Amino acid sequence: MTRAAAGSVSETLARFVAFSEWTDIDAGLRHEAKRSLLNFFGCALAAASDPAVAAAAAVMRDFSGPARLTVIGRRERLDAMGAAFVNAIAANLLDYDDTHLKTVVHPTAPVAPAALALAEQHGFSGVSLLHAFIVGAEVECRIGSAVSPGHYARGWHITSTCGVFGAAAACGKLLGLTVGELAAAIGIAASQSAGLVENLASAAKNVGVGNAARNGLLAALLARAGYMAAAQALEGPLGWARAMGDAPAPEAFSAELGTRWEYAANTYKPYPAGIVFHAVIDACLELRKRFGISLGDLQSVTVRGDRLLLDRGDRPVTNARDARVSIHHCAAVAFVRGRAGVEEFEPPAVTNPAIVALRRKVYVECDPSLPSGGAIVIARAQDGRSMSVRVDAALGSVAQPLSDRDLEAKFRDNAARSGGAMDAEACIAAVWTIEEAANVIPLLQLMAGA
Amino acid sequence: MTRAAAGSVSETLARFVAFSEWTDIDAGLRHEAKRSLLNFFGCALAAASDPAVAAAAAVMRDFSGPARLTVIGRRERLDAMGAAFVNAIAANLLDYDDTHLKTVVHPTAPVAPAALALAEQHGFSGVSLLHAFIVGAEVECRIGSAVSPGHYARGWHITSTCGVFGAAAACGKLLGLTVGELAAAIGIAASQSAGLVENLASAAKNVGVGNAARNGLLAALLARAGYMAAAQALEGPLGWARAMGDAPAPEAFSAELGTRWEYAANTYKPYPAGIVFHAVIDACLELRKRFGISLGDLQSVTVRGDRLLLDRGDRPVTNARDARVSIHHCAAVAFVRGRAGVEEFEPPAVTNPAIVALRRKVYVECDPSLPSGGAIVIARAQDGRSMSVRVDAALGSVAQPLSDRDLEAKFRDNAARSGGAMDAEACIAAVWTIEEAANVIPLLQLMAGA
Numbered sequence: 001m002t003r004a005a006a007g008s009v010s011e012t013l014a015r016f017v018a019f020s021e022w023t024d025i026d027a028g029l030r031h032e033a034k035r036s037l038l039n040f041f042g043c044a045l046a047a048a049s050d051p052a053v054a055a056a057a058a059v060m061r062d063f064s065g066p067a068r069l070t071v072i073g074r075r076e077r078l079d080a081m082g083a084a085f086v087n088a089i090a091a092n093l094l095d096y097d098d099t100h101l102k103t104v105v106h107p108t109a110p111v112a113p114a115a116l117a118l119a120e121q122h123g124f125s126g127v128s129l130l131h132a133f134i135v136g137a138e139v140e141c142r143i144g145s146a147v148s149p150g151h152y153a154r155g156w157h158i159t160s161t162c163g164v165f166g167a168a169a170a171c172g173k174l175l176g177l178t179v180g181e182l183a184a185a186i187g188i189a190a191s192q193s194a195g196l197v198e199n200l201a202s203a204a205k206n207v208g209v210g211n212a213a214r215n216g217l218l219a220a221l222l223a224r225a226g227y228m229a230a231a232q233a234l235e236g237p238l239g240w241a242r243a244m245g246d247a248p249a250p251e252a253f254s255a256e257l258g259t260r261w262e263y264a265a266n267t268y269k270p271y272p273a274g275i276v277f278h279a280v281i282d283a284c285l286e287l288r289k290r291f292g293i294s295l296g297d298l299q300s301v302t303v304r305g306d307r308l309l310l311d312r313g314d315r316p317v318t319n320a321r322d323a324r325v326s327i328h329h330c331a332a333v334a335f336v337r338g339r340a341g342v343e344e345f346e347p348p349a350v351t352n353p354a355i356v357a358l359r360r361k362v363y364v365e366c367d368p369s370l371p372s373g374g375a376i377v378i379a380r381a382q383d384g385r386s387m388s389v390r391v392d393a394a395l396g397s398v399a400q401p402l403s404d405r406d407l408e409a410k411f412r413d414n415a416a417r418s419g420g421a422m423d424a425e426a427c428i429a430a431v432w433t434i435e436e437a438a439n440v441i442p443l444l445q446l447m448a449g450a
Numbered sequence: 451m452t453r454a455a456a457g458s459v460s461e462t463l464a465r466f467v468a469f470s471e472w473t474d475i476d477a478g479l480r481h482e483a484k485r486s487l488l489n490f491f492g493c494a495l496a497a498a499s500d501p502a503v504a505a506a507a508a509v510m511r512d513f514s515g516p517a518r519l520t521v522i523g524r525r526e527r528l529d530a531m532g533a534a535f536v537n538a539i540a541a542n543l544l545d546y547d548d549t550h551l552k553t554v555v556h557p558t559a560p561v562a563p564a565a566l567a568l569a570e571q572h573g574f575s576g577v578s579l580l581h582a583f584i585v586g587a588e589v590e591c592r593i594g595s596a597v598s599p600g601h602y603a604r605g606w607h608i609t610s611t612c613g614v615f616g617a618a619a620a621c622g623k624l625l626g627l628t629v630g631e632l633a634a635a636i637g638i639a640a641s642q643s644a645g646l647v648e649n650l651a652s653a654a655k656n657v658g659v660g661n662a663a664r665n666g667l668l669a670a671l672l673a674r675a676g677y678m679a680a681a682q683a684l685e686g687p688l689g690w691a692r693a694m695g696d697a698p699a700p701e702a703f704s705a706e707l708g709t710r711w712e713y714a715a716n717t718y719k720p721y722p723a724g725i726v727f728h729a730v731i732d733a734c735l736e737l738r739k740r741f742g743i744s745l746g747d748l749q750s751v752t753v754r755g756d757r758l759l760l761d762r763g764d765r766p767v768t769n770a771r772d773a774r775v776s777i778h779h780c781a782a783v784a785f786v787r788g789r790a791g792v793e794e795f796e797p798p799a800v801t802n803p804a805i806v807a808l809r810r811k812v813y814v815e816c817d818p819s820l821p822s823g824g825a826i827v828i829a830r831a832q833d834g835r836s837m838s839v840r841v842d843a844a845l846g847s848v849a850q851p852l853s854d855r856d857l858e859a860k861f862r863d864n865a866a867r868s869g870g871a872m873d874a875e876a877c878i879a880a881v882w883t884i885e886e887a888a889n890v891i892p893l894l895q896l897m898a899g900a
Contacts, residue, residue: 051676052676052677055672055675055676055677056672056675058675059668059671059672059675061515062515062516062517062529062530063513063514063515063529063530063531063532064513064515065511065512065513065514065515066512067512079512079513080512080513081513082513154688154692154693155687155688155689155690155692155693156693157641160641184654187649187652187654188649188653188654188657190646190648190649190654191607191610191644191645191646191649191654191655191657191658191661192644192657192658192661193644194641194642194643194644195641196640196641196680196683196688196689196690196693197688197693198640198680198682198683198686198687198688198689198690198693199637199638199640199641199679199680199683199689200680201680202637202677202678202679202680202683203638203672203676203677203678203679204634204637204638204640204641204677204678204679204680204683205641206677207638207641207642207668207669207672207677208641208642211641211642211665215661218509218657219657221509222505222506222509222653222657225505225506225508225509226501226502226505226653227502227505227652227653227654227656227657228652228653228654229649229652229653229654230646230648230649230650230651230652230654232648233646233648233649233652233654236648237605237648238604238605238646238647238648238761239605239646239648239649240605240646240648242604242605243604243605243606243646243647243648243694243695244693245693245695311688
């Protein structure tokens with residue numbers, strides 16, 4: 001009952017992780033991982049001084065063992081469990097991190113912090129870190145793909161619920177666990193998988209993401225210490241998928257594993273807002289440029305989107321967390337400011353009178369014919385004129401990816417917000433050259449920004 | 451979006467916890483809590499030297515802050531997060547802890563360790579500890595009741611998934627959180643609720659129970675640090691209950707809250723095995739006494755029970771964890787040994803030839819007419835004679851509760867197994883007089899057994 005049965009989901013994924021060789025990872029995938037890490041570090045830096053990050057770090061300070069590891073953009077140092085928790089929270093906090101669009105998993109926030117903490121603690125190489133991160137992110141995206149779209153729609157915050165598997169796999173790879181131990185780590189992760197969509201506009205969201213990193217690390221450490229899990233922890237009759245309400249086909253986890261990479265479709269956000277709002281922002285920025293009327297002449301803005309967009313984004317706005325997942329706020333800042341950067345979602349913008357006034361003129365309509373991630377925005381002037389823009393693939397999506405230069409610019413902007421004395425160019429160079437690093441510690445020292 | 455709405459489940463439970471006064475707790479309930487604690491400490495002591503407890507303690511040692519708190523029956527000391535984790539694992543490990551039969555929640559293992567760690571850290575009084583434990587256990591049993599029996603049947607290990615709420619509530623009470631903070635702690639717990647029935651025969655089960663204690667404590671600490679949760683984290687459209695697959699009626703959480711106590715129906719096990727097997731063991735012990743044939747003359751033992759009994763217990767036995775949740779092993783040890791104590795479920799008994807041989811003669815049949823927790827056992831002799839015993843309410847159930855003297859005897863037996871130099875009588879006295887203790891530290895020092 002407690003050994004990984006041949007062909008169980010845990011064992012299939014464990015074999016993939018255990019037997020993956022660095023030489024199996026092609027140049028494109030290696031480069032994507034560096035893009036993910038650069039984006040990750042920047043997002044964490046931009047949030048490093050946020051009260052939610054400070055509070056998480058303060059709570060963890062009392063529960064931190066002797067290892068003194070990097071908290072990105074902050075002075076304090078924490079043990080691996082604490083650093084993984086706080087860095088995952090920071091990376092995801094501003095809704096600015098990466099997205100695997102098919103699943104709406106934000107792959108890097110739960111996986112990288114756990115792997116980085118362990119790699120820093122043991123002084124592992126850049127290649128070890130990169131390799132562990134890639135296979136961990138693949139496990140996370142594979143499990144997410146197997147249960148999408150029903151899983152998220154039912155209320156599971158998929159970044160948290162699937163992130164814990166990715167963190168467990170990445171840490172297990174770094175620790176050199178056997179197939180049996182890796183299968184146990186994945187099965188233990190199944191008993192730690194949690195996080196709710198209902199909580200997305202609150203700090204409880206951060207706890208889910210932080211726990212995915214922290215508990216994934218714990219799963220790997222307990223597996224190394226001999227802890228086992230049910231062979232069919234994921235697919236068994238009383239296992240993870242059924243309890244969660246999912247009925248994945250077995251091949252969803254395993255088909256072309258190691259040759260086709262789900263993680264390779266990772267994308268990066270140009271705006272710090274929920275991914276489903278990016279098409280809305282693109283359309284509003286376009287209208288602002290082309291419609292040629294003043295704000296005062298704008299009578300209404302109608303946003304049409306699919307059910308997911310409305311479910312996620314048709315909500316009252318009382319604080320920055322709401323703003324990042326509000327259709328009304330995203331549309332309003334695009335028209336008022338002509339941009340949707342980090343400041344446009346910070347408290348001053350949330351209560352800015354012009355933005356508040358325009359939020360009230362934004363109307364929302366369901367259009368099930370639109371693709372997920374698409375939107376139509378119709379602006380109407382007081383004089384009766386109107387103009388409409390349709391966006392099917394937002395800036396930053398797979399069809400319109402951010403370039404390496406875009407990601408570098410995003411990193412510089414984020415690093416400047418950290419409050420620390422960041423050497424952004426050195427950080428960028430260190431990420432692009434991580435494969436040459438015999439030890440990840442110098443990279444993390446740069447990211448501490450002390 | 452992030453404040454507890456009047457009448458939300460989180461706020462209803464938070465108000466109950468915040469406004470509960472010690473004088474509201476009657477003598478019967480206070481005594482029940484002491485019985486629960488005595489039973490809890492004994493179960494943790496009996497498992498203190500188990501490799502799974504030692505491994506959990508070793509992993510947590512590297513992640514332990516300066517607070518040095520008691521690990522029951524062990525020399526090492528850990529911070530509150532580590533002590534809560536390890537003590538919860540130990541208390542539940544042998545399947546010997548308490549049971550709220552209506553929900554199959556084991557109330558004390560996730561709640562008491564979190565509250566004890568916090569109380570020891572701050573030097574709180576026995577009354578504070580007892581009060582926090584009682585309201586925490588009530589929150590846990592209320593939430594469990596609202597989603598039973600579907601929740602467990604779907605694969606959720608209810609002790610873990612509901613225990614995290616109880617631990618959060620108990621810790622929040624000890625920390626003197628406001629209603630808003632307590633509601634946040636409960637909402638944060640919802641994003642940490644996890645644990646699978648599929649994993650019950652493996653160490654991954656222990657992780658779920660340990661996390662319920664550890665993460666419940668974290669929920670309370672984060673709420674105190676300002677973390678919020680969605681108002682309707684439990685009952686919202688994308689909240690805990692819906693994601694978990696449950697549709698509880700709102701009054702299930704709140705009806706007669708503070709006057710009718712779900713926790714008051716707590717029960718204690720005479721045998722260290724899954725609660726559903728207790729009627730099977732009772733019936734077999736009775737048959738052994740009355741049937742009057744030798745083991746060699748026994749041809750077969752047929753166990754009839756409801757679906758839950760069969761789902762939980764009709765399984766191959768390869769180790770002690772399987773044995774504790776096996777119909778075949780429970781029946782076999784009762785016939786072979788005439789008792790079902792801790793040794794009957796330890797590795798030597800699992801591979802004992804007479805017990806193994808008899809396990810093969812045990813047959814299982816479904817009888818949906820039997821009440822949950824009941825069983826009929828039919829023994830057949832080689833010569834064709836047979837005898838049948840039916841047990842509707844097992845020893846230890848609400849109808850046949852263990853007495854205080856029974857619980858003391860159970861504690862003495864468990865304490866003797868701890869490997870430490872326990873003063874069992876002093877421990878027992880300290881639990882019965884906990885209301886008089888100005889500080890819980892001396893009680894915990896006794897339980898450390900150093």
